[in-house]
Amino acid sequence: MNKNRVQVLSIPYILWVIGFTVIPLIFVVAKAATNAEGDFTFEYLLAIFDPVHRKALLLSVCLAFISSVICVLISYPAALILKSAKFKDTKIIMFIMILPMWMNFILRILAIQLLISKNGVINHLLSVLHLGQIDIINTPIAIVIGMVYDYLPYMLLPVLNCVLAIPDDIIEAGKDLGAGKFHVLTKILIPLSLSGIGSGITMVFVPSMTEFVIANILGGGKIQLLGNIIEQEFSVSMNWNLGSGLSLTLMIFVLITTLLFGRNSANNRNFVL
Amino acid sequence: MKKKSVCMLLVLSMALCILPGCGTKSSDTLTVFNYGEYIEPEMLEKFTAETGIKVNYEEATTPEEMYTKYTAGAISYDLLCTSDYMIKRLIDEGQAQEVDFSSMENYGNIDEKFWTLSQSFDPGNKYALPYFWGTVGILYNTKKVSKPVDSWDVLFDGEYAGQIIMQDSMRDSFMVALKYLGYSLNTTDEAQIREAAELLKSQKADVASYLVDEARDEIVAENAVMGVVYSGEAYLGHDFNNDLEYVIPKEGSNLWIDSWIVTSKCKNTEAAKKFLDFLCREDVANANFEFIYYSTPNKAVVDNMDEELRANTAVVPTDESIKGCEVYEALDADTTSLYNNLWKEIKSE
Numbered sequence: 206m207n208k209n210r211v212q213v214l215s216i217p218y219i220l221w222v223i224g225f226t227v228i229p230l231i232f233v234v235a236k237a238a239t240n241a242e243g244d245f246t247f248e249y250l251l252a253i254f255d256p257v258h259r260k261a262l263l264l265s266v267c268l269a270f271i272s273s274v275i276c277v278l279i280s281y282p283a284a285l286i287l288k289s290a291k292f293k294d295t296k297i298i299m300f301i302m303i304l305p306m307w308m309n310f311i312l313r314i315l316a317i318q319l320l321i322s323k324n325g326v327i328n329h330l331l332s333v334l335h336l337g338q339i340d341i342i343n344t345p346i347a348i349v350i351g352m353v354y355d356y357l358p359y360m361l362l363p364v365l366n367c368v369l370a371i372p373d374d375i376i377e378a379g380k381d382l383g384a385g386k387f388h389v390l391t392k393i394l395i396p397l398s399l400s401g402i403g404s405g406i407t408m409v410f411v412p413s414m415t416e417f418v419i420a421n422i423l424g425g426g427k428i429q430l431l432g433n434i435i436e437q438e439f440s441v442s443m444n445w446n447l448g449s450g451l452s453l454t455l456m457i458f459v460l461i462t463t464l465l466f467g468r469n470s471a472n473n474r475n476f477v478l
Numbered sequence: 479m480k481k482k483s484v485c486m487l488l489v490l491s492m493a494l495c496i497l498p499g500c501g502t503k504s505s506d507t508l509t510v511f512n513y514g515e516y517i518e519p520e521m522l523e524k525f526t527a528e529t530g531i532k533v534n535y536e537e538a539t540t541p542e543e544m545y546t547k548y549t550a551g552a553i554s555y556d557l558l559c560t561s562d563y564m565i566k567r568l569i570d571e572g573q574a575q576e577v578d579f580s581s582m583e584n585y586g587n588i589d590e591k592f593w594t595l596s597q598s599f600d601p602g603n604k605y606a607l608p609y610f611w612g613t614v615g616i617l618y619n620t621k622k623v624s625k626p627v628d629s630w631d632v633l634f635d636g637e638y639a640g641q642i643i644m645q646d647s648m649r650d651s652f653m654v655a656l657k658y659l660g661y662s663l664n665t666t667d668e669a670q671i672r673e674a675a676e677l678l679k680s681q682k683a684d685v686a687s688y689l690v691d692e693a694r695d696e697i698v699a700e701n702a703v704m705g706v707v708y709s710g711e712a713y714l715g716h717d718f719n720n721d722l723e724y725v726i727p728k729e730g731s732n733l734w735i736d737s738w739i740v741t742s743k744c745k746n747t748e749a750a751k752k753f754l755d756f757l758c759r760e761d762v763a764n765a766n767f768e769f770i771y772y773s774t775p776n777k778a779v780v781d782n783m784d785e786e787l788r789a790n791t792a793v794v795p796t797d798e799s800i801k802g803c804e805v806y807e808a809l810d811a812d813t814t815s816l817y818n819n820l821w822k823e824i825k826s827e
Contacts, residue, residue: 257819257826323686323701343687425687426646429825441542441648442818 236449249450269413276360343425360405367401584758606737618704643705646688710772730802
């Protein structure tokens with residue numbers, strides 16, 4: 206009886222997964238492993254070794270890494286401050302952090318573009334103050350700013366959750382046993398919040414690595430990430446085989462990242478328990 | 479037992495998903511596929527009010543997107559408006575129906591010139607009805623240039639480094655380089671195409687950004703001095719910023735024609751023809767023109783335009799200015815993949 210109900214309740218989910226994950230994935234794998242005539246080939250699966258594709262992948266991974274690191278550097282201190290300040294209602298703080306996510310992300314990226322473009326708001330202010338000009342639009346820096354702006358909440362929330370959950374008793378105990386501020390941070394706080402940082406990194410690194418819209422808008426079409434190439438292959442070049450091949454390669458990288466940080470956080474949770 | 483019923487449910491739900499795609503439609507409905515913001519919306523209502531034929535209207539942004547959606551087959555389109563080279567591709571693939579345009583009431587409104595130009599992608603004018611046309615040229619800020627612009631040269635000589643916008647479209651960017659080098663924009667000569675790619679690579683450092691629709695906005699906002707834009711964009715740009723001028727460079731450029739075809743899937747060809755005839759009628763063509771401000775092939779509309787508008791070369795290019803212009807022809811598969819690879823190389827410089 207109970208088993209039947211579980212089966213019935215799982216139907217929507219199973220339908221969803223089959224329709225939107227399994228079947229599309231089969232199509233992608235099939236396209237990636239065949240050429241335009243439908244014959245089996247490794248050509249597109251190995252296309253990532255083409256210098257142009259390799260360069261784009263490297264740039265994608267590099268920008269995603271920098272964005273993740275910056276997100277950690279912003280989120281972690283913020284979480285520590287919020288913990289020590291002992292706000293009564295952390296819900297309000299969470300709310301404020303999630304607030305930007307209510308706005309469409311493309312709109313937010315367009316806003317960044319307006320801010321940092323050559324005749325943009327920031328340059329206008331700087332020129333009024335006679336402080337020189339910034340010229341970062343259409344560079345990788347602009348893309349990193351966009352990624353950090355867009356994905357910061359995904360880092361903040363897990364990190365904050367994790368840090369707030371660390372019992373004060375443990376910190377007190379550490380201090381009683383003679384740990385200084387530095388040791389409290391490195392021996393207690395950071396190890397106990399690794400799981401939050403891990404899931405934060407997964408949630409920032411993965412979308413950053415597969416990103417192409419931000420690169421298009423803030424990179425002025427001059428910077429080519431792997432996501433851009435895949436998008437081009439599907440929409441303009443109509444080479445779905447190559448697009449699928451590159452997508453699969455990117456998926457492997459995503460998988461590696463998830464395993465790396467996912468495992469880390471799982472171990473850590475066991476350790477705490 | 480349970481497994482079976484789950485399977486049944488799966489099959490049933492999948493069948494339900496597929497059904498609407500192949501369901502038969504009532505005969506007095508047309509499914510029309512067009513570029514975004516490419517018709518005065520009121521005209522669709524007017525058409526339905528006059529003929530009783532309902533219009534399902536669908537939009538897309540690029541010819542490639544249209545092609546993908548059309549061939550995916552989820553929606554059965556009756557009429558489709560797209561660009562010259564895509565029209566050629568659709569005709570070649572047997573996706574268009576022959577239409578006897580001369581039997582349309584408003585056939586005479588379309589300027590003879592455009593039937594001739596259309597021959598490059600539709601020999602014999604059997605399939606495609608010209609809708610709007612225009613050119614690609616340079617939109618520049620007259621206050622920020624030292625001398626009048628009349629050549630593609632300004633994009634390559636380095637004088638305006640960092641202040642140039644190129645089209646983020648493979649074909650249009652190659653076109654600029656090919657024309658500047660004095661080649662045909664339809665060339666399939668690998669050496670010429672590679673030479674153009676090298677030129678574009680060396681130009682990249684001077685390019686502020688590669689954009690499509692935003693190119694106009696960036697020049698209007700004076701974030702860039704000049705850029706490669708479509709003539710229709712140029713007219714609207716001038717509306718926002720009076721210092722902007724549009725020029726078709728003397729080396730020649732691309733002349734594009736967007737046309738309507740009746741798809742081979744269309745069953746109600748009479749209704750489709752009525753729709754095309756309706757679009758050619760002077761009041762309708764004029765309403766659409768005033769909504770879009772691209773050049774119209776409709777003689778009746780041009781003749782009744784006010785003088786100032788007719789003198790604007792972005793709206794009504796003179797025969798002299800389009801002398802060196804060519805219409806895009808569909809490239810063969812090898813040339814297309816050469817273009818694709820070189821374009822990726824340029825973008826990854």
